[in-house]
Amino acid sequence: MPSQMEHVMETMVVVFHRFAGDKCYLTKEILRVLKEKEFPGFLKYQKDPLIIGKITKDVDQCRDGKLSFQSFLWFTAGLAIAHNDCFVAHMKQKGKK
Amino acid sequence: MPSQMEHVMETMVVVFHRFAGDKCYLTKEILRVLKEKEFPGFLKYQKDPLIIGKITKDVDQCRDGKLSFQSFLWFTAGLAIAHNDCFVAHMKQKGKK
Numbered sequence: 001m002p003s004q005m006e007h008v009m010e011t012m013v014v015v016f017h018r019f020a021g022d023k024c025y026l027t028k029e030i031l032r033v034l035k036e037k038e039f040p041g042f043l044k045y046q047k048d049p050l051i052i053g054k055i056t057k058d059v060d061q062c063r064d065g066k067l068s069f070q071s072f073l074w075f076t077a078g079l080a081i082a083h084n085d086c087f088v089a090h091m092k093q094k095g096k097k
Numbered sequence: 098m099p100s101q102m103e104h105v106m107e108t109m110v111v112v113f114h115r116f117a118g119d120k121c122y123l124t125k126e127i128l129r130v131l132k133e134k135e136f137p138g139f140l141k142y143q144k145d146p147l148i149i150g151k152i153t154k155d156v157d158q159c160r161d162g163k164l165s166f167q168s169f170l171w172f173t174a175g176l177a178i179a180h181n182d183c184f185v186a187h188m189k190q191k192g193k194k
Contacts (some may be wrong), residue, residue: 004112005135008105009177013184015101024185038102069181073174077167080106084166087110088121 016072026067042079051082113169123164148179
């Protein structure tokens with residue numbers, strides 16, 4: 001049975017290729033669908049409504065609207081950092097009580 | 098219920114803090130344990146035995162042996178890219194048959 005982090009790696013590869021298909025990249029339109037399907041809770045509860053747009057712009061380094069697997073990882077990492085910041089703030093708040 | 102990618106983000110945060118504890122960073126020794134516990138299959142089947150060492154060196158940008166959450170994400174991304182390369186090569190090979 002894979003470990004939790006091996007499952008993480010496997011899921012990232014599988015989800016990317018499910019959306020990218022044979023092309024091996026995500027178009028702007030496909031990324032929009034992926035965000036809605038795969039990050040609905042994050043989109044709903046994120047305090048900064050512009051953060052996903054900012055991260056998307058940052059990772060599309062070629063400015064061609066195509067996201068490679070590597071860019072998809074940077075995109076996920078950007079969201080995970082925002083998620084971790086909320087987690088750390090929550091734990092600190094909890095520690096104060 | 099969280100989506101697959103929301104579960105990925107959640108797992109990365111939880112695993113990092115489980116190993117980092119209150120410190121909010123991973124030491125070299127803790128990272129060694131994390132690799133063994135969380136990437137055993139990857140370590141076993143990786144064709145390039147030096148890849149984990151290379152990635153670890155790359156992400157420890159401050160050269161202080163301490164890995165922040167962000168560095169931990171780059172570390173995971175490095176392994177995921179290697180994993181994806183194997184996946185793509187395998188799919189191409191399969192397509193040829």
